[in-house]
Amino acid sequence: MTIVLTGASSGIGEEAAKQLAARGARLCLVARREQELERVQDDIHRKGGQAWIYPTDLTNADSITTSLDAILHEHPRVDALVNNAAHSIRRPILEALDRIHDYERTMQLNYIGAVRMTMGLIPRFLEQGRGQVVNASTLSAQVPIPLFSAYLASKAALDSYSRSLNAELGHKGIQATMVYFPMVRTPMSNRTEIYKHMRMMSVEDAAGWIIKALRDRPARVGKPLGTLGSLVLAAAPGPAVKLTQPFFRRMDKNLKAKLKKK
Numbered sequence: 001m002t003i004v005l006t007g008a009s010s011g012i013g014e015e016a017a018k019q020l021a022a023r024g025a026r027l028c029l030v031a032r033r034e035q036e037l038e039r040v041q042d043d044i045h046r047k048g049g050q051a052w053i054y055p056t057d058l059t060n061a062d063s064i065t066t067s068l069d070a071i072l073h074e075h076p077r078v079d080a081l082v083n084n085a086a087h088s089i090r091r092p093i094l095e096a097l098d099r100i101h102d103y104e105r106t107m108q109l110n111y112i113g114a115v116r117m118t119m120g121l122i123p124r125f126l127e128q129g130r131g132q133v134v135n136a137s138t139l140s141a142q143v144p145i146p147l148f149s150a151y152l153a154s155k156a157a158l159d160s161y162s163r164s165l166n167a168e169l170g171h172k173g174i175q176a177t178m179v180y181f182p183m184v185r186t187p188m189s190n191r192t193e194i195y196k197h198m199r200m201m202s203v204e205d206a207a208g209w210i211i212k213a214l215r216d217r218p219a220r221v222g223k224p225l226g227t228l229g230s231l232v233l234a235a236a237p238g239p240a241v242k243l244t245q246p247f248f249r250r251m252d253k254n255l256k257a258k259l260k261k262k
């Protein structure tokens, strides 16, 4: 199985690349930092696995085209794309009133970058009569969590695109899977200081969710809490937001207090 995996230089993507290679998959590793990609590739090669690197800036159309051309040229079959690269921003809406670039940057990478990669591989998937797109998302896209408006909007767009893919191309063997991770201990979550002492999923377990998505090809991988959150949000969006906000405020307060203590 040949898998194109974005965001392979760090966190969940790096661990997923290693676990998938250990199971015999051929990995095309995509991210900006070439040295970090080489480090992951070396590790995979040392353990007998197969990996190729494609340094790419997913916010740049030309860079994506160059990498996609190389991937399609060098790999006669591509079975799956994992759109895992992303940038997260935690900022109140009121502190982002003069920061439209927060919204532009997250959309450019988390949504447009993922869609460009998908569009580039769809023709190959159609030729093969089979292909899969796994999109990394967050549990926070299923529950009304505050402070992540730019990030969550980009993940919601990806969600909608995935549903359309399944509706339009499912019968041609193309399957899209959304993976709704809870908080995972990675460089991304470590950037937010108040999350320092929060209990989080390990990268090993998170990578396991990507493997499950690739193996079982479901429309969604996530926690039952996320499914419940989506149901409540769909049925009663007003009350759902009102009722959950005191909980999130208390959670932030507790995390800040913990941070001060330690």
Ligand SMILES: NC(=O)c1ccc[n+]([C@@H]2O[C@H](COP(=O)([O-])OP(=O)(O)OC[C@H]3O[C@@H](n4cnc5c(N)ncnc54)[C@H](OP(=O)(O)O)[C@@H]3O)[C@@H](O)[C@H]2O)c1
Pocket (backbone or CB within 6 Å): 006, 007, 008, 009, 010, 011, 012, 013, 030, 031, 032, 033, 034, 036, 056, 057, 058, 059, 083, 084, 085, 086, 087, 088, 109, 136, 137, 138, 139, 180, 181, 182, 183, 184, 185, 186, 187, 188, 189
């Ligand atoms: N960590 C969490 O708590 C958490 C929770 C829910 C969902 N998620 C989702 O899980 C996925 C992986 O997150 P993570 O925590 O593993 O993040 P991470 O450790 O920060 O890794 C992000 C990856 O994205 C790549 N990337 C960033 N900007 C890029 C660009 N312009 N072009 C190409 N690649 C770029 C980075 O590589 P370079 O810097 O080398 O380009 C890196 O490999 C994301 O989709 C995230 O939204 C994470």
